[in-house]
Amino acid sequence: MATDDLMTRALETVGDDGPLSVEVIHRLTDLADVPEPMTIAEVADLLDMTPHTLRYYERAGLVEVARDRYGHRVYDSETVRRLVFLTRMRLSGMPMRDLQHYISLVDAGQDTVPERLDMLLEHRDIIRRRIRELTLSLAATEYKIATYGGSTGPDDAALDTATEL
Amino acid sequence: MATDDLMTRALETVGDDGPLSVEVIHRLTDLADVPEPMTIAEVADLLDMTPHTLRYYERAGLVEVARDRYGHRVYDSETVRRLVFLTRMRLSGMPMRDLQHYISLVDAGQDTVPERLDMLLEHRDIIRRRIRELTLSLAATEYKIATYGGSTGPDDAALDTATEL
DNA sequence: CTATGGCTTTGAGCGCGCGCGAACGCAAAC
DNA sequence: GTTTGCGTTCGCGCGCGCTCAAAGCCATAG
Numbered sequence: 001m002a003t004d005d006l007m008t009r010a011l012e013t014v015g016d017d018g019p020l021s022v023e024v025i026h027r028l029t030d031l032a033d034v035p036e037p038m039t040i041a042e043v044a045d046l047l048d049m050t051p052h053t054l055r056y057y058e059r060a061g062l063v064e065v066a067r068d069r070y071g072h073r074v075y076d077s078e079t080v081r082r083l084v085f086l087t088r089m090r091l092s093g094m095p096m097r098d099l100q101h102y103i104s105l106v107d108a109g110q111d112t113v114p115e116r117l118d119m120l121l122e123h124r125d126i127i128r129r130r131i132r133e134l135t136l137s138l139a140a141t142e143y144k145i146a147t148y149g150g151s152t153g154p155d156d157a158a159l160d161t162a163t164e165l
Numbered sequence: 166m167a168t169d170d171l172m173t174r175a176l177e178t179v180g181d182d183g184p185l186s187v188e189v190i191h192r193l194t195d196l197a198d199v200p201e202p203m204t205i206a207e208v209a210d211l212l213d214m215t216p217h218t219l220r221y222y223e224r225a226g227l228v229e230v231a232r233d234r235y236g237h238r239v240y241d242s243e244t245v246r247r248l249v250f251l252t253r254m255r256l257s258g259m260p261m262r263d264l265q266h267y268i269s270l271v272d273a274g275q276d277t278v279p280e281r282l283d284m285l286l287e288h289r290d291i292i293r294r295r296i297r298e299l300t301l302s303l304a305a306t307e308y309k310i311a312t313y314g315g316s317t318g319p320d321d322a323a324l325d326t327a328t329e330l
Numbered sequence: 331c332t333a334t335g336g337c338t339t340t341g342a343g344c345g346c347g348c349g350c351g352a353a354c355g356c357a358a359a360c
Numbered sequence: 361g362t363t364t365g366c367g368t369t370c371g372c373g374c375g376c377g378c379t380c381a382a383a384g385c386c387a388t389a390g
Contacts, residue, residue, distance in 0.1 A: 025286065041337075051338085052378060070385060072338055083308075092302035096375070113313065126325050127303045131296055137257035139290045144250075145285050205366075216366085217350060235357060239367055261347070 038075040046080070047087050054083070058094060062086055062103050093126050203240040211245070214254050219248070225261060227268050227323055257292050 040051045047054075056072075058065055062080055065073045075083075099145055102119055105112035205216045212219075223230055223238075228247055230238045240248075249263055267284055270277035 004182065039338090055340090056377060067339095070338075071340095072385090088302050090307055090376095092299055092306070117310065117313050120306055120313065124303065124306045124310065127299055127306060131299045131303065134257055134292055134296045134299070137253050137376085138289065138296065140253055141257070141285055141289045141292060145282065148282050148285065151379075215350075218348085220368090221349065230365095235366080236368095237357095255348095 001158070005015060009022060024095075038080060040073045043075045043083065047083060049087070057083070057086065062099055089123070092123070093130060094123055098123075198215075201242055203245060205238045205240070208240045208245060208248065214252070219328055222248070222251065225265060254288065257288070258295060263288075300309060300314055 040150070044051045044054055052099060057063060059072075063079050064084075065075060065079060068074050086103075089099055089102075091094075096118065105116050105119075122132055203211070205219055208221055209216045219238075222228055228244050228251075230244060232239060233239050251268075252265055254267075255261075263284065267281060270281050270284075
């Protein structure tokens with residue numbers, strides 16, 4: 001279990017086409033099973049990223065991380081939750097620049113809630129469009145796979161070589 | 166219509182959650198409404214890419230393009246179809262390297278059909294996984310949006326600032 | 331009690347995938 | 361004639377993260 005990242009666990013939980021209930025979302029963010037103060041290696045393992053990337057995020061101002069008496073980073077659950085959020089946003093295509101902006105809004109206090117909401121709404125639309133694009137590409141790919149398989153006639157042979165689709 | 170790319174047209178055709186029938190796929194690849202020999206600008210417009218990128222693909226060995234007596238590129242429907250295919254694969258995440266390999270297989274003749282099929286199957290799985298990832302991120306984003314909106318209680322307020330999710 | 335290996339720290343620099351920009355010339359079209 | 365659009369080449373730029381180097385602390389092993 002230690003080597004699984006959150007997304008992998010989530011996908012296993014959900015299955016190929018299961019419903020995405022609120023409960024699933026909750027389970028996703030249920031971090032009770034991880035130790036409270038985490039090392040950089042543990043967090044990296046949890047989020048399926050390298051320590052390098054975590055330090056990179058920190059330099060980029062996305063998180064602040066406390067240190068122990070040896071200067072080693074100590075991640076509390078608060079920070080880990082933020083990193084989970086950030087990772088998810090990155091994975092769904094939000095650029096670093098936008099993440100930095102979002103975090104700056106969070107740090108700026110409650111007045112920025114509307115703007116944060118706007119960012120989330122816009123990002124939601126981007127994800128939706130991306131899903132539609134991919135669904136289309138998936139359909140096209142499956143179509144091509146199907147015609148490849150059943151290629152017997154001249155037309156189908158043409159499809160093969162002619163790179164139709 | 167000239168400024169629309171294929172994907173945009175396709176998405177408009179499909180709508181937000183319509184079924185992806187074979188007919189839709191056919192309509193997608195119905196290039197009858199484009200002139201037979203196309204210039205680089207026309208193809209770029211059709212595929213929503215720049216002439217630069219088209220020349221780049223050509224240099225990369227993905228297509229061979231004939232020239233007219235002025236040295237200008239002349240794209241026949243065959244080449245355009247290949248470019249449509251390549252663009253779709255790129256958009257759905259296939260790296261240039263794999264596209265180059267695929268094209269080399271196409272050029273190598275019918276013996277490579279099984280390997281091409283393998284590539285397509287693998288790519289199909291990648292797209293599927295990507296869609297599931299995005300679906301999950303979408304659900305998480307929508308969940309966060311919902312909690313942002315209805316933040317009245319103390320727990321919800323904590324969600325706001327604590328970057329939960 | 332060293333030592334060997336394994337983790338951490340910082341900083342600077344590199345690399346990849348993908349494509350764009352700039353500079354320049356030539357032919358056609360207004 | 362000047363503007364437009366295409367041609368080529370060289371090099372750059374971006375986003376993102378990794379590599380490399382030099383050094384410190386800890387634990388287990390001899």
